[in-house]
Amino acid sequence: MEVAKRLQGVGEYYFSQKLREIDELNKQGKNIVNLGIGSPDLPPHPDVVKVLFGEAQKPNVHGYQNYKGSPVLRKAFADWYQHWYGVALNADTEVLPLIGSKEGIMHICMTYLNEGDAVLVPNPGYPTYRSNVTIAGGVCIDYDLKEENNYQPDFEAIEAADLSKVKLFFVNYPQMPTGQQPDKQVFEKLIAFARKHSILIVHDNPYSFILNEEPTSLLSIEGAKDVVIELNSLSKSHNMAGWRVGVLCGAAERINEVLRFKSNMDSGMFLPLQLAAAKALTLGKDWHDEVNAIYRERREKVFQLLDLLGAVYSKNQVGMFVWAKIPAGYKDGYAIADDVLYKANVFITPGGIFGSAGDEYIRISLCGSVERFDEAIKRIKAGL
Structure with a gap:
């Protein structure tokens, strides 16, 4: 069965493909630290979950x-x-x-x-x-x-x-x-x-x-x-x-x-x-301040990790990722991402998946605990 022409030129999403590789590495006992995907690991506000629970019980x-x-x-x-x-x-x-x-x-x-x-x-x-x-x-x-x-x-x-x-x-x-x-x-x-x-x-x-x-x-x-x-x-x-x-x-x-x-x-x-x-949507500034305090602490850890790699970055970025230019000696972001993955068992995102203008960059997600970033830093120090 041939797929529709509309799918020509549309490949599998990079993360879908890469996560399968990471699953295989984990089966080999690598226990990869994934710093790639921006899936929030923090929970919603308890009151939000409470409303969902209460409303779902109604017939x-x-x-x-x-x-x-x-x-x-x-x-x-x-x-x-x-x-x-x-x-x-x-x-x-x-x-x-x-x-x-x-x-x-x-x-x-x-x-x-x-x-x-x-x-x-x-x-x-x-x-x-x-x-x-x-x-x-x-x-x-x-x-x-x-x-x-x-x-x-x-x-x-x-x-x-x-x-x-x-x-x-x-x-x-x-x-x-x-x-x-x-x-x-x-x-x-x-x-x-x-x-x-x-x-x-x-x-x-x-x-x-x-x-x-x-x-x-x-x-x-x-x-x-x-x-x-x-x-x-x-x-x-x-x-x-x-x-x-x-x-x-x-x-x-x-x-x-x-x-x-x-x-x-x-x-x-x-x-x-x-x-x-x-x-x-009714949550106020206190909620956002609490969440951002956690992300701010994590971002400092990411800065430490990027310093270890010799990457160059701006501290004025916002959002839940840090974007950084790769150090000299690497062909592109894919090369350093693979180096970090296979030598340190840490996954970071090559900037090239976001377009050719990102080839010389990498991206690290803030969606992980401080302990997770500490482990990644420890592995990079030991492996690279």
């Missing part, structure tokens, strides 16, 4: 749900956006809960892209942008994010390309994998660029609360709703990655367009999950 919550999500969750997202981002959203028309924001990327691509339509994707950037565009029949046009430009789009270089077929422009701040913080001037340039070229900007915003004192939404910029839709998620900010709760925010027209596709793909989230998520 009338187990049926199909509203395709647009529970009104309770939509209002909670709208209130959250107003409180933290200063963005006013109509809970009935401008908020669409998602089964994780990753599915929203696919929904957007399938909603707007015809065969041959072009999409601007960041290099380096989240690999799912590229794969979803390809599956939807679109064509990716890379725009490079360079360290010397603070990993911000080079608008002159982008405009030098043929933009006649570009429909979407993926952006992501705080940026993954580089940890670059958002900049209001860049946001304003993005809005102006989108207006000039009639392009829809898709802002992926899951990291705005991690080690970042000023959570920011692209929708906070004047006129943004005319040209921007924004994805957000509780996976990182509220330690709920496995719960699969995300949201799409934007103008009512955009929400309705995406809903036309989404409503043919699923039948809504389990209601107790939605009500627990609504509870999570």
Whole structure:
């Protein structure tokens, strides 16, 4: 049986493939310390779990749900956006809960892209942008994010390309994998660029609360709703990655367009999950401060580890990863990642999986205990 043409050029996700190799190494007794994947290891707030438990015991919550999500969750997202981002959203028309924001990327691509339509994707950037565009029949046009430009789009270089077929422009701040913080001037340039070229900007915003004192939404910029839709998620900010709760925010027209596709793909989230998520969205600064204190301590350990490797990095990064340039003597990030894996039994992520502009970089996740990082440091000292 031949697979569909839409899967040509779309390989297995790097982490899916690498984790199988790590499983084999573990079977050999290697006990690999995995510092690669950004899956939060901390639990949600106890009150969130309590709501899920209590609501799930009710007999009338187990049926199909509203395709647009529970009104309770939509209002909670709208209130959250107003409180933290200063963005006013109509809970009935401008908020669409998602089964994780990753599915929203696919929904957007399938909603707007015809065969041959072009999409601007960041290099380096989240690999799912590229794969979803390809599956939807679109064509990716890379725009490079360079360290010397603070990993911000080079608008002159982008405009030098043929933009006649570009429909979407993926952006992501705080940026993954580089940890670059958002900049209001860049946001304003993005809005102006989108207006000039009639392009829809898709802002992926899951990291705005991690080690970042000023959570920011692209929708906070004047006129943004005319040209921007924004994805957000509780996976990182509220330690709920496995719960699969995300949201799409934007103008009512955009929400309705995406809903036309989404409503043919699923039948809504389990209601107790939605009500627990609504509870999570009411958590205040104390919650985020507590989580960030843990990540801050872990980040110091990562800095120590990178110093051992001779990597170069900025301490001004935010988000749950640290991005670093590889030391001299290594061909690329894959080479040093394999060296660390096979000699020290520690897995770190090569930057090249995020695009060619990441070839000379590595990324380390903050999702692990201090003891785990201490063990990794000990192994690297002994093995390299």
